[in-house]
Amino acid sequence: MRRIASRISVMTGEGALAVFSRAKELERQGHSIIHLELGEPDFHAAAPVVDAARDALAAGRDRYVSTRGIAPLRQAIAGYLARTRRLTVRPEQVLVAPGCKMALALAMMALIEPGDEVLYPEPGFPIYPSFTRGLGAVPVTFRLLEKNRFQPDLDEIASKITPKTRILIFNSPNNPTGTVFSDAALACVAELAAKHDLWVLADEIYARILFTGEYHSIHALPGMAERTVIIDGFSKSFAMTGWRLGYAVAPLEVVDAMDMLVLNTFTCAAEFTQVAAIEALQDSTNAVEAMVSEYRKRRDPFVAGLNRIPGFRCVPPDGAFYAWVNIEETGLPAEEVQTCLLEEAGVAGIAGAAFGPSGRNFLRFSLVSSRHVLEDALERMERVSSRWRAAIPR
Ligand code: PLP
Numbered sequence: 001m002r003r004i005a006s007r008i009s010v011m012t013g014e015g016a017l018a019v020f021s022r023a024k025e026l027e028r029q030g031h032s033i034i035h036l037e038l039g040e041p042d043f044h045a046a047a048p049v050v051d052a053a054r055d056a057l058a059a060g061r062d063r064y065v066s067t068r069g070i071a072p073l074r075q076a077i078a079g080y081l082a083r084t085r086r087l088t089v090r091p092e093q094v095l096v097a098p099g100c101k102m103a104l105a106l107a108m109m110a111l112i113e114p115g116d117e118v119l120y121p122e123p124g125f126p127i128y129p130s131f132t133r134g135l136g137a138v139p140v141t142f143r144l145l146e147k148n149r150f151q152p153d154l155d156e157i158a159s160k161i162t163p164k165t166r167i168l169i170f171n172s173p174n175n176p177t178g179t180v181f182s183d184a185a186l187a188c189v190a191e192l193a194a195k196h197d198l199w200v201l202a203d204e205i206y207a208r209i210l211f212t213g214e215y216h217s218i219h220a221l222p223g224m225a226e227r228t229v230i231i232d233g234f235s236k237s238f239a240m241t242g243w244r245l246g247y248a249v250a251p252l253e254v255v256d257a258m259d260m261l262v263l264n265t266f267t268c269a270a271e272f273t274q275v276a277a278i279e280a281l282q283d284s285t286n287a288v289e290a291m292v293s294e295y296r297k298r299r300d301p302f303v304a305g306l307n308r309i310p311g312f313r314c315v316p317p318d319g320a321f322y323a324w325v326n327i328e329e330t331g332l333p334a335e336e337v338q339t340c341l342l343e344e345a346g347v348a349g350i351a352g353a354a355f356g357p358s359g360r361n362f363l364r365f366s367l368v369s370s371r372h373v374l375e376d377a378l379e380r381m382e383r384v385s386s387r388w389r390a391a392i393p394r
Contacts, residue, residue: 010133014126015354019338023348034377036365037348039175039322043239043294045280046287053276065271067262068255069096069247073274077247080281081230085207085217087249088225095255097262098269100205100233100246105131107229107248108167110257111199112137116166119157123176123324123355123362125203128169140165143358146326149315150179154188161196168193171203173210176355176364177324178317183216190221200228205246206320208237208288211296219249226251236320237288238280243273295321298367298374305378306365310389312381321367324352328361330388338363340387345380 019037027033044050068074074091081087097103104127112118114136120128122141129139142157144150152170168189172181181189193200200218207215219228233246248258262268283289299316303323306314311330314323327337334351341347341363352359367374 007134007136010130012126012130015350019342019348019350023342026342026346031346033342033346033348034369034373034380035348036369036374036377037350038368039236039366040241040368041236041239041291041321042368042370043287043291045238045240045243045276046285048282048284049238049240049276049280052279053272056272056275061271061275063271065268065274067259067268069094069269070271070274073278076278076281077249081249085204085215085220087217087219087230089219089249092252093249093255094247095250095258095262096245096247096269096274097233098244098246098266100203100231100235101127102244102266103231103233103246103248104201104203106258106261107201107231107250107254108132108135109261110254111167111201111229113166115164117162117164119160119165119168119198121152121170121174122357123174123352123359124169125171125175126355129356137166138164141356144174144177144179145358146315150174150177150324151182152185152189154185154192157189158192161192161198165196165198167199167201169201169203171205173206173317173319175206175320176322176350176352176359176362178320178322180210180213180215180318186216186218186221190218190224193227194223198227200224202228202230204230204232205236207232209292209295209321210319211292211299211316212318229254234277234280238277239287239291240277240280243277245269245273245277295367298369298371299323301371302365302367302374302378305375306381309378309381310385311392312385323365323367325349325363325365326361327363329392330385331391332388334359334361334363337388340384341381344387345384347377347380 023033074094078091116137118132132139230249234240303316313326338351349363349365352362
């Protein structure tokens with residue numbers, strides 16, 4: 001009988017897209033919708049990056065290129081990581097892919113066997129457990145709870161490591177909580193990884209979007225370079241989501257394995273985007289700093305406003321561009337609050353269960369709209385909060 005492979009039925013998508021479709025439908029019907037559901041910057045690539053892409057295309061840089069990424073880009077990535085994260089990485093350890101998701105998928109395909117256990121953060125990026133299941137492996141959560149300020153509980157992680165645990169994935173700053181893992185947490189994760197001989201997959205896609213301090217990568221800790229795969233790219237930090245450009249930094253044997261997968265699948269990332277990405281990494285117009293400074297100016301009043309809405313509670317995120325809001329006091333399921341906000345207030349956010357079961361009393365809103373739009377969203381939410389205000393204990 002003709003059939004679809006069973007791996008597909010164990011995989012899941014991303015919650016944001018379902019809300020986005022409904023929001024678009026409401027817009028078509030004439031409703032005004034404020035989109036706070038997607039994780040897509042409202043900025044675009046900096047002008048010199050666009051110019052570099054245009055020049056590259058005009059110069060005929062539209063050919064098949066190295067499966068690992070063009071040498072000058074891999075060199076530029078190594079230099080960029082040295083400058084922004086103080087990492088010592090050789091260009092040979094870099095592999096360029098069309099998007100972080102693809103880099104993540106290649107790394108997971110290269111490292112995970114059926115039956116392996118994969119530790120991942122919950123709430124977290126839903127693709128981690130989905131793709132793990134798709135590979136016939138078993139996703140095992142470690143939770144990021146509000147009572148721990150969304151930092152990992154290292155005892156919980158230790159208790160979940162078994163002889164089948166192969167890899168620990170984490171994302172700092174985390175989507176959706178905005179948590180930047182503390183130095184102590186990074187050191188403990190590193191210690192556990194060394195003790196149990198685990199691979200660590202560090203999804204650093206939001207590493208540049210930090211509201212305080214300097215980014216510390218687990219890769220820099222003693223002994224970690226040999227067991228860490230960094231996933232990063234251009235979508236969030238350089239506001240280049242649709243360019244589809246990401247990369248992995250990994251020990252050479254992992255890069256070789258990923259390279260075999262590239263050869264068997266997409267062959268290479270587009271040449272002209274890679275040429276332009278070199279320009280992005282120069283930070284020649286300080287576009288990243290300007291963008292992060294704008295996110296910060298949005299974060300503070302938006303989080304303060306959310307905390308004024310009856311039944312809502314939000315810890316300011318340390319990084320990324322999301323507000324993760326506890327709505328338990330409303331007495332309503334998050335899905336109902338999500339629907340009420342969308343249908344009655346025209347504000348699109350995502351019910352937190354899309355990021356795992358401990359997100360069930362949360363909503364995620366993105367900070368990717370201008371300050372006045374966020375103010376408007378707050379006013380609209382305040383207005384519909386009359387629906388649940390009476391139920392809130394004083
Ligand atoms: N990792 C995390 C944690 C993300 O939030 C996202 C996008 O939302 C990705 C990876 C995917 O990035 P890209 O668009 O570069 O594939």
